[in-house]
Amino acid sequence: MDFSFSEEQLEFHNAVASMLRNEVTPERIRARWDTESGADAEVEKQIAEMGIPIMLVPEEQGGLGLTAVDIVLIAEAAGQVALPESIINDALVCAPLLAELALDNERCAQLLPQLLAGKIRLGVGHLINPYINFGADRDWFILPQGDEVHLVARDEVMLTPVGSVDPSRRLVRVDWTASEKSCVASGNYGAKLWRAALNRGALGAAAQLAGLAQGMIERAVNYSMDREQFGKAIGSFQAVKHLMADCATRLEFARPPLYRSAYTVSVAAERADYAISHAKVATGEAALLAARNAMQVHGAMGYTWECDLQIWMKHAWALDKAWGDAGFHKNRVHQWLLREGALTGPEYSFGRQDEELSYA
């Protein structure tokens, strides 16, 4: 048993986090808001150079062959700077899904090298998400029809932009018609792919939520040390300290479930529902509390457009409800806990150990 990240994982995280801190500043995020694409090409290029989009694609298919444990800290770092681009989603959902499909579908096999080379962009729709973020700049879409998985080209779908409260997002609604030709997987196999995609998508959202919470706590703590009232830094008032301490405590107990869920996805993807749902609920709560309390500590300043805190808050409110909201995930936890023979009890924090790791 060793619940810690390796030297290599931490080093890679440090490199990515420092690049993100330099390149993804509030000024540059605000500059994106005024553009239609909403993306910063320079940042996308640097992230692609670090191999992040292809991390989870197996080596024999041309990717880096890394796991969810390797990417979870990267996703958290993206949240910490409130990265607008959908790179974490692309890396966790789009690329692995196409790679899996490419194993026995010719059309997908042909597209995969182009995706890995950055020549095309892929958007993935999922029944749990009514819209696709940054859908307008995608060349191909993988879309659901029940359990069926369909691959459709940009010119076969109709995209309608819808506005989000988060100016960093670029949502589109996708209207399209499924055909026999567009179907690339179905039945149990299709259902399995969709479930895996949901769990990886939720993992990415959960990790970013943890990072967003951290980012908001840091901003509020810094503000509380600069801002003075009654002749003292407001951070010296107990009520203000407690607001922040509550956030820190929530986050402290959201991260371990997050990391466990990354591990579970990487070693037993088919049995990760419970771990993922725990992580999504815990990180969502941590991020919502951080938004609320960070705003409170900022006073009226926090209610302004000029205050950068809004960048983090609005992103957190959106991600909390992406890839399954708290209701969906709590319900999955309920179902798991209440089922006959569920592995509850002190010895089962990491599932069944005798055979393969399992929670069921």
Next chain:
Amino acid sequence: MDLSYTPDEQAFRAEVRSWLETHVPKTPLASFDTEAGFEQHREWEKTLASGNWGMVTWPEAYGGRGCNLIEWLIFEEEYYRAGAPGRVNQNGIFLLGPTLMEYGTPEQKARYLTKMASGEEIWAQGWSEPGAGSDMAAIRSTARREGDEYVINGQKIWSTRAVYADWVFCIFRTDPDSERHKGLSFIFVPLDAPGVTVRPIRQLDGLPGFAEIFFDDVRVPADNLLGDEGQGWRIAMATAGFERGLMLRSPARYKNTAKRLLELYRSRDNDILDLSIEDAVVRCYLDAEAYALSTYQTASRLVAGGSIGAEASCNKIFWSELDVLMHETALRLLGPQAELIDADQPPEAQGWQDGFLFSLAGPIYAGSNEIQRNIIAERMLGMPRA
């Protein structure tokens, strides 16, 4: 105790209802944080005034109806029931009005109240300064007496509706040698006076809902002083009592939101997966009800000649936190759809996102909830000061 409305009160309710039914605009007005929306709301205030509904509790001489606070609560219930527009002049009618009634000279009452009730003059509140938020006694902007005038210098901030308003009621330091709560005075300033600069500040929703106001040798007549020189803090605390304790947020507002929340809940019944949502919805309704009951009790006490004390701080915490909870619950009900802007929402989902953003300001304005908790602990419960 008699918890039934009298025949007069019932007749009053019927009268309000029928007037509102014929006069409330059929299509919602634009936001009063836009120039066009502000004027639409001013027009609505004029319409209200045409039926003497501007501020029912004021004497008839000032455009009111001489109603008591119970009737005011009934008016508010009907107002929210009818879905009538927000009150663009709330700082004037709900905060300054009652203060003027208590501290104003007969000339001041005649001069200001009538135009306030008619919507002709819309008021902003100018108390906070960059260095004086929670610590309002740190006010540094000055008003220096010169003959029959005050000469004003300094800066106010976070002044709601000031971008398009006509007047601002402020607190300035009139005694340059004074400190903290002493030497402050309550003074009215027209926002079009020479030397006044209003700089809009955009809020979380992108609209300029409040403003900074700069004063550069602004001259106003000495008659614009409310009460005595140096009495500003005491008068301000009376205003704050109204703000926190009663008028700013009538219970009808929360009962109405709680009702909409129940409707939203019912419309979503089939796809609710989170059992705790039902609990939250019920709690919201009970708390909105408790707030209404508490306000009726306060109003009864005031009608009988009582006054508002430190319990106003409990009130402020209760309504502001209830408002956050109601909107959070609605967004949970809306799930992944919650993040959409109103233009892309179906009718039953509209307003919640904007309402949520605004609810987050509630625990901050009218004295932050941390400050209210300190007041409750120290003044109501007698616990030692830090």
